[in-house]
Amino acid sequence: MKQGIIENLIAELTKLPGIGRRTAQRLAFFILAMPDEEAKGISRAIDEVKNNARFCRECFNITEDEVCSICSNPSRDRSRICVVEEPSNIFVVERSKSFDGVYHVLLGSLSPIDGMTPDRLKIHELIERVRKNSVQEVILATNPNTKGEMTAQYVRELLKPFFVKVTRIAYGLPIGGDIEFADEATLSKAIQGRRDF
């Protein structure tokens, strides 16, 4: 066996996030020891994703069809749109099982210093969705950081003429954390956003 093939696989695996050289080496030898069909299954799955994945026509989620499974699901509440930055955010919100509406992916966040301008995001498409459909509420679930906050504020301003309810996900402390280690910005937001109990 040529040494180069394994070295090549290790080098390719280290390109994945969170995979260092040692983990890549372990994975490479695990793949080598796997039954042929299972190993080829991984390869096929990657191939299929790269060949068939595209953006949903309506919400810009990743899908293999014209419209994603969430947008085409008749049981979803289409009057509520949850706005997120990346398709990966949809998976997280879905895992929480706390939202039964539809999504809109902006494909990024505004950042003046990095040249991320509104025309590079799917903001215009969101406004069009609100304009054309009977949307009752838009939930802005962009990241709770400066870029996400700026994006949320910008979208809120654009939605004002439509008299649609615009909400922002809550700020605060993560469950399981200790208040002693919270930074002042997070804690101040958590106190401001307190609710009756």
Place this chain on the structure above:
Amino acid sequence: MLKRTEGIVIRTVPYGEADLIVTYLTPDFGILKVFAKSPRKFKSRFGGSLEPLTQSKISFWGREDAPLPRLTQSDILNSFQPLREEFSSFLKLSEILELILSFLPERDANKMAYALLLNTLHTIKEKQNDTLLMTSFKIKFLHLVGFAPRLDSCGRCGKHGYSFYLAQGSIMCEGCAQRIDSPVKISPAAVQFYSDLLTWDIMKVNRIRPSGALLEEISNLITMHIRYILSKPLKTESFSLKQSHHKIQS
């Protein structure tokens, strides 16, 4: 080797799954880039201390010549949170941050630039930002880094004049300006105001009330001067333009 300093976060760039490359302006190292491990995770010990404009005490670890030392600690001194909460104020401050990144070299100590930024942030915190404060910052900053336009006299012979030449970065008298094209005409009041802004304390600059026309004249001149030096407009400037265009379209 472990080093400690304080710094103001200028910019953060996502790296890998949950890491960040954080650019600070520090008094001891000037522009300093550090690698922060996993600050984007909710339970990160860095919390909100790596958000732009935050002033913190930081520790970082790395060889003397390491291009990207590792951030080990960051304790907030001033979060300047209210400045990040308003879209328009953060947009204007982004221009300042971009200016700092464009003109200051990495690892070149600059206590004056650090103090200027810190004082500006404190002033804005007390009174909401305005064009006067931003223009004052730009003028003082350009002066600190050696790129301030010369408006007091002709750049060649020292005579008085009121025609500013972008290519020379200076006023030129009629005699010296022969065969140089398209000057920007400036008023004697603007020349005086520029010289005053250079000397006035930025923390007290909000006390004065210049006329809108005078402020606009100086502000436009500084914007043109910066654009000429960088050979392109600042990204934040383009952002403002595209933003207005996008709003109209929507």
